[in-house]
Amino acid sequence: MMLAAIYVTVMGIIFAKTMCHNLLMIPGPVEFTDTVLAAAGGQPMSHMDKSFAGQFGEAIELLRQVALTKTGQPFILAGSGSLGWDIFAANFIESGEHVLVINTGYFGDRFVDTFEAYNITVTQVHTTLPGTPPSLLDVESAIKAASVPFKAVTITHVDTSTGVLMDVKKVAALVRTLLPSALIVVDGVCSFGAESLFFDDWDVDFVLTASQKALGVPPGLCVVIASQRALSVLDARSTSVPSYYANLKKWLPIMRAYEAKTPAYFATPPVQLVQALQVSLLEILRGSDMAGRFAHHVEVSNYVKDKVESWGLKLVTTSREAEAHTLTAVYLPTGVTLPDLLPKVLKQGVMIGGGLHVNIAPKYFRIGHMHISSLNTSLGHIDTTLSAIQAALLETGYDVQKQMAEPEWVPRGKSSATGHDEL
Ligand SMILES: Cc1ncc(COP(=O)(O)O)c(C=O)c1O
Incomplete structure (x- = not known):
């Protein structure tokens, strides 16, 4: 009975993880851990x-x-x-x-x-x-x-x-x-x-x-x-x-x-x-204490923002002091539209969000980066997402390479301050 229950849970996780799962990098809902997935399907x-x-x-x-x-x-x-x-x-x-x-x-x-x-x-x-x-x-x-x-x-x-x-x-x-x-x-x-x-x-x-x-x-x-x-x-x-x-x-x-x-x-x-x-x-x-968790989100957010700016793109936020560390909102390059960009990103298995603010909604996209996607660098969610966006932009005709001046970033490994695998 016990073995059967474990089998069903494990199969459920494998099924949920492999079928129809695009990496979810919108500003919520977000990716969660396998243990949370198992508890949610208990x-x-x-x-x-x-x-x-x-x-x-x-x-x-x-x-x-x-x-x-x-x-x-x-x-x-x-x-x-x-x-x-x-x-x-x-x-x-x-x-x-x-x-x-x-x-x-x-x-x-x-x-x-x-x-x-x-x-x-x-x-x-x-x-x-x-x-x-x-x-x-x-x-x-x-x-x-x-x-x-x-x-x-x-x-x-x-x-x-x-x-x-x-x-x-x-x-x-x-x-x-x-x-x-x-x-x-x-x-x-x-x-x-x-x-x-x-x-x-x-x-x-x-x-x-x-x-x-x-x-x-x-x-x-x-x-x-x-x-x-x-x-x-x-x-x-x-x-x-x-x-x-x-x-x-x-x-x-x-x-x-x-x-x-x-x-x-x-x-x-x-x-x-x-x-x-x-x-x-x-x-x-x-994981780390709450102050450490907040600091990790700042670090990853800065990395994402530096990276998209290095592509010549403009952030919706107008100052670094007033920008969130859970998401990045980015104006589209001239001539590129959301219906053009988002499906190209999705084709690579990554879902990001469109604009939402009523005055500017069609002009920008949003990348969520919180919880495990931000904290567990070994998952590679951030770089996978940035690569997918970069490739999609290139596909639209926007030449990211031309603008590039790579920001320096030393990724935290698995043995970072969080101290465990999932977070
Ligand atoms: C800042 C903020 N407040 C409220 C809400 C509403 O939350 P929900 O969609 O879970 O009802 C959202 C949803 O994204 C939000 O981002």
């Missing part, structure tokens, strides 16, 4: 099984370590990153209250839409130039100009549509000085687990993310972490939470029970995805 198990409660509880504890918080309360729910917007709007802001959205692109627009669906008044700070973040001065002016103090300020840590990185540390410090009791919210869908984020030290209140990016798990989980300040705001609401499934008052006792390794039920969790998350978090934390 045997049926009851969500009320005591051993599952143990795994769920461990995932909660490990999330605190990844977020670098001692007191933040993680919640793991079936859903995607977008559910995190609903959770924040429904639980922490009441109808008619005001929030400030620092909007760096496509996903900031969607956070605004979510607030509006709950009748919440939104002020926005954004720049008109895609690829450029608003300045601290813009944020300060918006806060000072507001007739009613904002209940919350939201920051998209990495805008996946353009690759803009916001300096969460500096924005959070500014907001805390000007609005000491405001909730500081980080959309970390394209950053959490890869970009520097120190939940307690930076005094943020709410981080939302999803399983399919730097956490290295298939899509299907929404993960949020709320500070104790945020939980007291939830407690002090004068109106009821305008959501059933997304009501954290229903989920808090469930998360606490799981953390105490006791099964509990409000709605059925996606058992195998939670198991996959627990496995992935263990792998992440078994």
Whole structure:
């Protein structure tokens, strides 16, 4: 029986790895490890099984370590990153209250839409130039100009549509000085687990993310972490939470029970995805410490950006200080279109993304580089991707060689600071 189960799992992995698998180098979902794949395809198990409660509880504890918080309360729910917007709007802001959205692109627009669906008044700070973040001065002016103090300020840590990185540390410090009791919210869908984020030290209140990016798990989980300040705001609401499934008052006792390794039920969790998350978090934390993981992402991101610039291409981000380390957004050379380039890259077994920002979408492509694709150089994902893009560009008639001035890069071997094979 046991042998049969192992056989089925191994065959499943081989099948999944070999059939129809293009190297996935979009900015999420991303490639994940074989152990995560095995956990995600695991045997049926009851969500009320005591051993599952143990795994769920461990995932909660490990999330605190990844977020670098001692007191933040993680919640793991079936859903995607977008559910995190609903959770924040429904639980922490009441109808008619005001929030400030620092909007760096496509996903900031969607956070605004979510607030509006709950009748919440939104002020926005954004720049008109895609690829450029608003300045601290813009944020300060918006806060000072507001007739009613904002209940919350939201920051998209990495805008996946353009690759803009916001300096969460500096924005959070500014907001805390000007609005000491405001909730500081980080959309970390394209950053959490890869970009520097120190939940307690930076005094943020709410981080939302999803399983399919730097956490290295298939899509299907929404993960949020709320500070104790945020939980007291939830407690002090004068109106009821305008959501059933997304009501954290229903989920808090469930998360606490799981953390105490006791099964509990409000709605059925996606058992195998939670198991996959627990496995992935263990792998992440078994590698370098979080600061080391953040630094690896910076190193690989710089390599990718140097390389595409050496081909004479222009990045969408307009300054190195404000560029994400989880993806690179690159303008197409004149005369080359997305329908021309992307299939040529795909033909070589690599999938990269097209543009997403409404003003410039047809003009650029995006390369995701997070989690194992960034950290485990022995997999060769980065160089395979760059070679595929280079060859595809040549095929379109754009002469990469002519522009080349190779950046110097010493790849980290298998025995790098991560210390194990997969990460
Ligand atoms: C920054 C950001 N926020 C929110 C989302 C929405 O997440 P999901 O597609 O998992 O609902 C995404 C998706 O890519 C994102 O990149």
